[in-house]
Amino acid sequence: MIKSIHWYIILAFVLLGVMFGCAKQPYSSSNKIYRQQTKKFAKTLQANPGLPVSDSIQQPKHWVGTTNFNLRKPHFVILHHTAQENCNQTLNTFTSSKREVSAHYVICKEGTVYHILNDYLRAWHAGVSRWGQVEDINSVSIGIELDNNGSEPFPSAQIDALLALLNKLKSMYNIPTGNFIGHADIAPSRKQDPGILFPWELLAKQGFGYWYGDTSKVNVPKDFNGEYALKMIGYDMKNPASARVAFRRHFLSATINEVFSNAELKVLYLIWQKYY
Ligand SMILES: [Zn+2]
Incomplete structure (x- = not known):
């Protein structure tokens, strides 16, 4: 009898384990990788003369740490459409290390905004591109992806969420009006997004891009x-x-x-x- 009670207890633990396993956050493993990556970058930023400075010329003997600095700010906002079926598909793509693409924000049709990368970090959304003399657009921009298959209109809830986000970004980083542009503008031979159905005029009326x-x-x-x-x-x-x-x-x-x-x-x- 005691033996069978033991088995019941073990079985209960196994079942609980399965239940917790199922309730696990769908993006917990990619979130873990995100934390590891940002820790690595934090180390680079904190490096002082005692450590190799991997992002500048290494002259430790002549290093003097200034007291006056802050983080570099994004200077452009690049708008995309995802060309995928739904937000989940896009989030899956952006959390798969095999795909090697990302953005800072994903905005779903009903207006849900997913912030998927800290604004100060470099997302992989622009690819080979150019605007004026700037060729490394990823290094100076925020990428925003709108859930849209490329041939459908953008619902007003989605555009309202976008406008609220753009307002915040423009004032936080002092982004010039003319620097709110589309992926197709910076990669005209390769890209078409956000496409001809995107309401650029409406955005320009609110101060994002020119009309x-x-x-x-x-x-x-x-x-x-x-x-x-x-x-x-x-x-x-x-x-x-x-x-x-x-x-x-x-x-x-x-x-x-x-x-x-x-x-x-x-x-x-x-x-x-x-x-x-
Ligand atoms: Zn794009």
Whole structure:
């Protein structure tokens, strides 16, 4: 009898173990890796002359620790759509070390915001890209992914959550108005997101990115060069046709690959003036 009671107790513990195992947070293992990684980076930041300084020229004999500094701040916000089916799929992707992609925030359709990386750390969202003279966009930007398959409108709850987040980021890091741009703007030959359905005009009205306004009284100078203007705004002109399409995607909700019409040149002229 005593023996069988022992077995009941063991069985109860096994069952409890299984139950706790099932209730385990779905992202606990990736959270653990996150903690390990940030601890490693904290060590790099705290390194003093007694330790090798892995992120600068090693001259320990001449090291003097200044008292006046803070963290470097992000200077751009890059907006993406996930091109995936739902938020869970995106979170799975961003917590899989095999995929080697990430962002700082994921915003679901109903407005839930997942913060998945500290703003001061470098996410892997931009890839090979360029804006003006900046080529390492990941080092200077915050990446925000919107749950969207690329061919559906963005629900207002999702955009409201995005606007609230952008407000916070803009004031926290003093990000310039013109530096709220899309993935397709910085990688015109490779990317299309956040796509022609993204409400750039609405964002610009709230101070995130530029918009052109009334074009009816605009006189574009005869010597105005569209390609030069795109370059001055920031577009990578390695492939001028791709840059044109990226501009159209962002400001004209179109994707045709032709030289700019007079009406389109007016839009470009106004946007160019906002940047310069
Ligand atoms: Zn993207």
